[in-house]
Amino acid sequence: MIIANNVTKKFGKLTALNNVSATCGKGQCTALIGPNGSGKTTLVKCMLGMVIPDNGFITFNDKNILHDWLYREHIGYMPQIGRYPENMSIGQLLNMMKDIRSKNGKCSLDEDLIKAFKLPDILQKRMRTLSGGTTQKVSASLAFLFNPDVLILDEPTAGLDPLASEILKEKIIAEKQKGKLVLITSHILSELDDLVTHVIYMQDGNLLFHKSIDRLREDTGEKKLSKAIASVMKKN
């Protein structure tokens, strides 16, 4: 579904992405792993068209995304740090997003997360007054709201309490089983164990490897993802 071809992005002298190529298909759950500043978020933002690559291109369903925008209808994005108009209340924000994204009202909404996170009780709260965790809940709810084929989650569980992150995890597994593509970046490797099918490992803007989790386990001889990644990191 999403194919990145030799994507390069430089911010001044810093090379954030260096010739990254990757292919993600339907029904996969891919984890983007790497140290801080390895270019994970930049790659994700390139896929969303928020950052425009200097070189290379990205296709979504075999169409170049550079001059396309409708493809984003199929993506639900949860940013690492959700930034929302501060004067809006949660209810207004949700209504605005529904208003902007619904076309002729034929969009099926998925409000499971809104209910699970008990957002209807605090609809009148302004975005500026929300805690980091509640903002994350709103971000997650928005990402899943429009039943997208692709979910891009940037550090989804950072800042969420254990209960909320368990709800979110179950939701991700449920969506994966519906055959959706899920892309997750995270540092909490123990959480990814029962989620992911593929792993992309990045370092200093380079994509070091992209393989299925079974291959990774075979290659490293470790059962746990965290140990497998640790042994990879040591080798480098």
Add this chain to the structure above:
Amino acid sequence: MKKIIKYVIVDILRNKIVIAYTLLLLAISFGLFNLDDNTSKGLLSLMNIVLIIVPLICIIFSTIYIYNSAEFIELLVSQPLQRKHIWMSLFGGIAIALSLAFFIGVGIAVFIYSFTSAALILLGVGLLLTVIFVAIALLAAVYTRDKAKGIGISVLLWLYFSLIFDGLVLFILYQFQDYPLEKFIAAISCFNPVDLSRILILLKMDVSALMGYTGAIFKDFFGMRAGMITSFIVLLLWIWSPLWLSLRRFNRKDL
């Protein structure tokens, strides 16, 4: 696109600055017309104030508004919307809100006290200036990431268009008074929308004594009708070019 414009306008109306701006213009316009029995004198003073205040408020408010909408823009860019539409909606929303404020603030007094063609030109030019300075503000805001720097650039641009430009023109005229500079000066006034607006209004009012040197030359050079049409086209160019440049930058911007 209409939906986004709607949200921008609702958001602008919710913060009270635009309403305060409307009231300020109302107070000034009613005050000036009541000060003097002669409405054309009132109109002249109104013009001088409009040419200073409208660009200042429009450029500062728009720049700050764009920076404060950073989150809103970021949110919209990750949605299935064209960047061009997002940017044009922001421009449209701000321009409509400020134009409306100007139209109410100055329009009411003009319709009551001095419903002449010169007054209508003043109204039209004010609306054009509003849109021009919104476009310039968008350009300043899209090129600088730093908020303080962006607002500083906006203030400097306003200072340049309102004061420095005229000073430079006078300086050049004084230094090179032995040479025939008329055509050159007429051409150079196209580089300042505020100057052009003043010429446009004064050409209509026919008060050459108050026109200033550039205006006198302009009238002499273009004649009445041709001069007005030319300056009107140049003013439209002043909307289009900053907007086009800012849109080009926004399309390639990393968020």
